[in-house]
Amino acid sequence: MCSGVFLLAAAGLLDGRRVTTHWAREQQLVREHPEVDVDCEPIFVRDGRVWTSAGVTAGMDLALALVEDDLGRGIAHAVAREMVMFLRRPGGQSQFSVALWSKEPATDPVRAAVSAIHADPGAPHTIADLAQNARLSPRHLQRRFTAEIGMPPASYVERVRVEAAQRALAEGHDPVEAIARYCGFGTSETLRRTFHRHLGVAPSDYRARFRSTTSDAEPHQEQERS
Known part of the structure; x- marks a missing residue:
């Protein structure tokens, strides 16, 4: 979850896998682990048996996805209602991020x-x-x-x-x-x-x-x- 992805990347467990992390950590993850396919638009990402998520509350979205994967959509809906959450939150991380999408002009x-x-x-x-x-x-x-x-x-x-x-x-x-x-x-x-x-x-x-x-x-x- 969130920056915990750095530990998995350092251990070599994410080589060649698509992952996400908090938008503020995206460039650091890309620099330090170029062998990892970093996509910071989704709230969470599943690549095979590896699940990664963005910030702390995105971990709750990920938990709901795990419930749906293990127990089905009906149970996941019931859990989402109990927790007053979207089953699938609309939009991605870009709606939360600040202007980190461009470089500083050099001239x-x-x-x-x-x-x-x-x-x-x-x-x-x-x-x-x-x-x-x-x-x-x-x-x-x-x-x-x-x-x-x-x-x-x-x-x-x-x-x-x-x-x-x-x-x-x-x-x-x-x-x-x-x-x-x-x-x-x-x-x-x-x-x-x-x-x-x-x-x-x-x-x-x-x-x-x-x-x-x-x-x-x-x-x-x-x-x-x-």
């Missing part, structure tokens, strides 16, 4: 492009606009950005927009349609499809799961003051 032109994207995620950010800001040709910026950041500019823009929408959903009260517009997705349907592709959940489900208790309380406090 000023790419740093300028990255800064422009983060300053206003909802702006168009075409390769021509970013290149002008970085004072490079579009083709040169495309190559340099991809080499330094590990993904092309368009993919980076999309990831930053997803993070902006995550914050807006968790911390604010704006409707999904408005968040889609000012985060650069245009429509709520585009936001929904992008969320499913990156996080495995719908925006409304993400908001219900991660909404700040403080943000929930604020409207009531304002009503009381008025």
Whole structure:
């Protein structure tokens, strides 16, 4: 469970196997044990007789999967209801992680492009606009950005927009349609499809799961003051 996977890897028991661990430990596991196939999107992974899971609560998801494997879906459902849990939790680890998905820019032109994207995620950010800001040709910026950041500019823009929408959903009260517009997705349907592709959940489900208790309380406090 979680970082316990390092002990199994050090013992050589995971060579060639697909495993998972906590998203914050992914790169360390990849560096220290390149012989292991690390996949940190799933909550838990089964590879033959070896089961691995992400954080502490993911161990509970793994335990339910073991119950289902040994005793069947009906018993697992009953246990999940008793524990007030999902039998299978929606989405993967990416809905919980912070921005560990890109590298730091190494040169000023790419740093300028990255800064422009983060300053206003909802702006168009075409390769021509970013290149002008970085004072490079579009083709040169495309190559340099991809080499330094590990993904092309368009993919980076999309990831930053997803993070902006995550914050807006968790911390604010704006409707999904408005968040889609000012985060650069245009429509709520585009936001929904992008969320499913990156996080495995719908925006409304993400908001219900991660909404700040403080943000929930604020409207009531304002009503009381008025």
